[in-house]
Amino acid sequence: MTQNPLLDVEGLKTYFYLEDNQVAKAVDGVDFYINPGETLAIVGESGSGKSITSLSIMQLINKPGKIIDGTITLEEENLLKKTGKQMSKIRGNDIAMIFQEPMTALNPVYTIGNQIMETIRKHKNVSKKEAQERAIELLRVVGFPRAEEIINEYPHQLSGGMRQRAMIAMAISCEPKLLIADEPSTALDVTIQAQILDLLAEMKERLDMAILLITHDLGVVAEYADRVLVMYGGQIVEETAVEQIFENTKHPYTTGLLDSLPSLEKDMKRLGAIKGTVPPAHSFPKGCRFSSRCPHVMERCLESNPDLNEVESNHKVRCYLYN
């Protein structure tokens, strides 16, 4: 680390208290940082804890979930010490978020303009007219040629890709320092996916903001991310620069994810797949959480969970194969 990180997450634990006194450890001791202007990707299957990590940063965890430990530091300030009111000034202003489902993420009964202007007026001291002008400008920036009309339209009048553009316009309306994008392209057509991700990359350059990109698509990671965290079972299992993850894959889980991608270079008859599914967060195996699905499982893997160790410079792995 040569510079002070924009966001520093340490020892984050978010547990869900289920019925029958079961505890789902959805996020269980996660440490990472994001530098200003950087794109950090979090990769993992459904249930690996990546979305809960991002919602924890925003403190949008609903009952029965609770952040029980850790610090989340944004520019030297611990967000977990903030009151609800202070937090609402940070959300949308310093940290903004866009979601997977553009079809349902906008309120159906208010116009696009209303919803963007609301965000601007909440965080910036501007008149209604100024907010409207800003909304039109933002919509134009995210690629609506007829932005003056779009502000008066309702979400149901727009297509999925357009709604996601509107979401992005809303998210960047207060020029956040960090944008959390939770599977921003997953629900869209393949052709639109690239457009939305390119738009995000363009906005990142333009506003010099950092992006936390949550995805399960390693193709997206290769193209847009600077660094990558691989999550499994609520923990980070591998963390490194994006080139390393493809060329110097360490963790068997990451290898499994890469093998399940189709490739033009390798002559493959069948796509690889990691057998089984992510174990539910309230009943992880006793040792390494990946042990139940790992092709390289050893005796010690069943006994204790390995630590996340830096095995090469800037390359951390949580696996007994490397120490």
Add this chain to the structure above:
Amino acid sequence: MYKYIIRRILVFIPMLFALTVIVFTLAQLAPGDALTGQSLADPNVDPEVYEQQREALGLNDPLPVQYWHWVSSAAQGDFGDSLVFNGRTVMDLIEARFANTLYLGLFSLFITIIVSIPIGIYSARRPYSLLDYGATGFGFLGLAIPNFFFGLIAIYFLSIQLGWFPAQGTLSSPGAAGFGSFLDRLHHMVLPGITLGLAGTATYMRYMRSEVLDVLGSDYIRTARAKGMTENSVLYKHTLRNALIPIITLMGFEIGVLLSGAVITEQVFQYPGLGTLFISSVTNRDFPVVMAIALILGVLILIGNLLADIFYSIVDPRIRYD
């Protein structure tokens, strides 16, 4: 938007026509006529006289002719004369009662909304709290107890035992005017109003609770929170309008439920409204009155649904452009 409203109004016309046919047919299907009604059927009168009367009143005309006579004059607001109350027109009889029933219905709806919506919202924000359980219990009780029975209990405890509210009528001293008489009227409406609104209150409360819970868990509420909206803005701006959409539909039907429920409730409280008139007219076979009331109630229900459709389109932009 205007197109939508005009279309709704056009649909209204065939429904109105169907309504008149049904009301007329049902009245014809009922056994007997005014001249065989309890109060008039005097065994000492020569049946020949009744037959002459029937001929004179047009009761022996072919049905389509009778229907046409009835509908064409009803369209002009003339429902004929009552066969029981000598010399009084049906409109005259109804006019006096209609306002009473309307006040009672509106008052009851007002109580329903004032009680059910805030409790519904509270229950949704604090599900499984003590008040939520209490409201749920009260809700099931309210739905399970028949109107007339609750009315009797209310009269026994609140009127006879405690003497807080009058048990019947609309006014303590007839002919009084001014603000005092308005309060007196309200005082008289409390028990029938609560009785009438009981089931509705329970229904609205349950609906409101589940709608608000549903909306609070939706993606766009998460978006609103993610962009820094305060809890108040999340609740009152983003949640409420969406949660009210199904409630508005319900309210359209509620107008009909209130008016038909009023028939029983008014009877229990001897409240001089359309309901009491309706029941006495049915027993007396006073068909012009019965038909007029049935038609008016039917029209009110149609209007209720029309209003609900219009409000619906105002609240929910997705409806307008279909």
